[in-house]
Amino acid sequence: MSLNIVIMAAGKGTRMKSALPKVLHKLAGRSLLQHVLNMTEGLGGARNVVITGHGAEVVEAAVAGPGVQFVRQMPQLGTGHAIQQAVPAIEGDGTTLILNGDVPLIKQATARRLVEACDGKALVLLTIHLSDPSGYGRILRQGGTADGNVLAIVEHKDASPEQRGIKEGYTGMMAAPTAALKRWVSQLNNNNVQGEYYLTDIVAMAVAEGVPVLGIAAPNETEVLGVNSPVQLADLERRFQREQANDLLEAGVRLADPARFDLRGTLSCGQDVEIDVNCVFEGQVSLGDGVRIGANCVIRNATIGAGARIHEFTHIDGEAQGVKVGAGALVGPFARLRPGADLGEEVHIGNFVEVKNSTLAKGAKANHLAYLGDATVGERVNYGAGSITANYDGANKHRTEIGADVHVGSNCVLIAPVVIGAGATIGGGSTISKNVATGELSVARGKQVAIAGWTRPVKKR
Template identity: 85%
Template sequence: MAAGKGTRMKSALPKVLHKLAGRSLLQHVLNMTSGLAAQRSVVITGHGADEVEAAVAAPQLSFVRQMPQLGTGHAIQQAVPALEGEGTTLILNGDVPLIKQATAQRLIDACEGRALVLLTIHLQDPTGYGRILRDAEGAVLGIKEHKDATPAERAIREGYTGMMAAPTGALKRWVGQLNNNNAQGEYYLTDIVAMAVAEGVPVLGVAAPNETEVLGVNSPVQLADLERRFQREQAHELMEAGVRLADPARFDLRGQLQCGQDVEIDVNCVFEGEVSLGDNVRIGAHCVIRNASIAAGARIHEFTHIDGEKAGVKVGTGALIGPFARLRPGADLGAEVHIGNFVEVKNSSLAKGAKANHLAYLGDATVGERVNYGAGSITANYDGANKHRTEIGADVHVGSNCVLVAPITIGAGATIGGGSTITKPVGAGELSVARGKQVSIAGWSRPLKKR
């Protein structure tokens, strides 16, 4: 169910598209269900339906719309035409992003196409949750929504999470009998519990393993709380696997992170997309790393920004990157490469031992082994319409403040004098200097301001 507006979010963005750990709330739920082997998956949209459907569209998904939104029972009524045959229907909430696959599977297994199974949670303060009503023997009799509950019913601490598994045929029959005779004037899905009891269908309560799995998002405050819970959980798993986090409270993982042995990560680092860190990698404070593979022994110094986008970034064994470096898509750095402060690399490969230590740009370049690329030097790779490539052979020395105008080739062992603008190929072992002749004027006076 993903039709709600989310008024308390105070946002034009549909609630289920707000992000947690880099993915929308709804996408978290859909990713979890991909491992359940469902015959079909139906997303019920409503508020911002076009935007929601475009954001999560996938071949295995179908969509139905709830217009207007008249309650959870009304939402399932819209899905009934898409529920074919018998079996089990699992109902989940698009704004409850952290439910685990194992928990969902427990609901399915308990249902077996014959029982109505409710996911419940015991809370010290279940305000806002429907209360589970049981008889003296503990059998489930029904669910009373919070706003309709009596003071005695509100004292019950077992709440309904909004998620259930139901026999498909019976579910279709039950939701067709719902009415809106309640304080909200809505069609409550929870009313089907009493119908099941009346028919003698078993009604089971399965307790959620923990509160975090069933917490929903209704406000920015709740979203931030759930973000921190999720990040603490991920940090704990990494530390249990041997990763050293300087402070797990200042760590953000918004994708997948694979770590070798003896990896160290300092504070306030953000990892997005697919990132792998080899053995003995050290990540300095305040780094952002997205879609990158960093080999064993590499050191990523503080305030480095690595963004591989779709092309990815590769950092070789023992490389030293940063501080304040930027690696962009297609950067492929060999072993023991040095990329220093305020150096940017895009769509370029640097072979073993190459160095660009200060204030430089390498775009669309192939750089050989042991090249020393001077401070302030750039490859001028764009002519305003097309990108061109620069080839720099092994053991080349490029002086400071040089411009290499692509397409161009610098032969192995060549030297480029500082301050040169190079527009023609340079042969192996040659010294190339291309700059204006120095002129000195004796006794020259600077202009003075008029008073």
């Protein structure tokens, strides 16, 4: 049976007080709308029909992809009017699932329950029981009982004082028989306080036709909370982060404080992983057994081997290339690993050291105030404080090769392209622009001069 998925994303979001369309505001590193689109993967829908309106061009450019089709609602005249615009894009006699682009945390299991309960035959509403359902349309059931058949939905603004006392609200999400949905929305009118076309009016039409109308309660409030203001977005961010933290805790990860943890991508962890406070994980991050992450680290697109220690205030950003940290390596504090950094086992990268597009073999060390860019570093190399690879000539990048057991003294400049042979020593303060042979000592600096009787200048008064 065919499944159409329609996502309403046309609203302006005035209360966000932002030039950015509401559905593009981010939660856990992804836009609200992208969360919904990601959830639909695996539901088996033929396509996702996204209804855009305010900032349509920007929204469409942000989430365009295979299986996503856009229709525009101009002007925005209510939820029923939005679905009217989508009717030409939905096909077949199966089920149409309607979701909201500003309700980002709806779970796939919940959406699947709606689709299965509909089965192309029933109108199925996702509801929620709240102590204060202000703003939600109220579910009117036969006999006013909790398990009575659904008779209608009355919007909050049109509800009587008695109806506003109902605690069961409509979340804005439903599954409907596709053919019937098309027929119902063609009959909608705007005879209401707002002068809008309400999608909720189709409930009374279904009842009149004898089509079963079911109300399925959402498992929890968080799944169905929408975002209309920065306050609501911040609240949902914390709820989501705490949920992810709880999942990690259940899996055995030690979080120093679940309330001070942010995951904005995917994080896989081995056994006995420890994560201190205020750490942010983005993109795809993998932590091996026994990894320890110090406080205030930012780690993006990285694989960190077993037993590695990432000290406090370290910034790892692999971007598209990724970063690899070998087993038992020590990184930080205040270190920066950039795309293409590949650290072998037991490598040490210390405070204020930056590594980009470089490979360091087992046991290599750069412990202080250094830069390694476009370099291949052999085993057990000691790279001195203040030393850098000068890898850029103003137009092109060049590579530096440092053999095993090389000792590079402090405050050296290695001007690429250059090769330092295995076991060589570079004297402190040297600027090296020519290859250094295996085992050689190379010193390239000005001769020290002492001037006897020199007097320091005195400031004129």
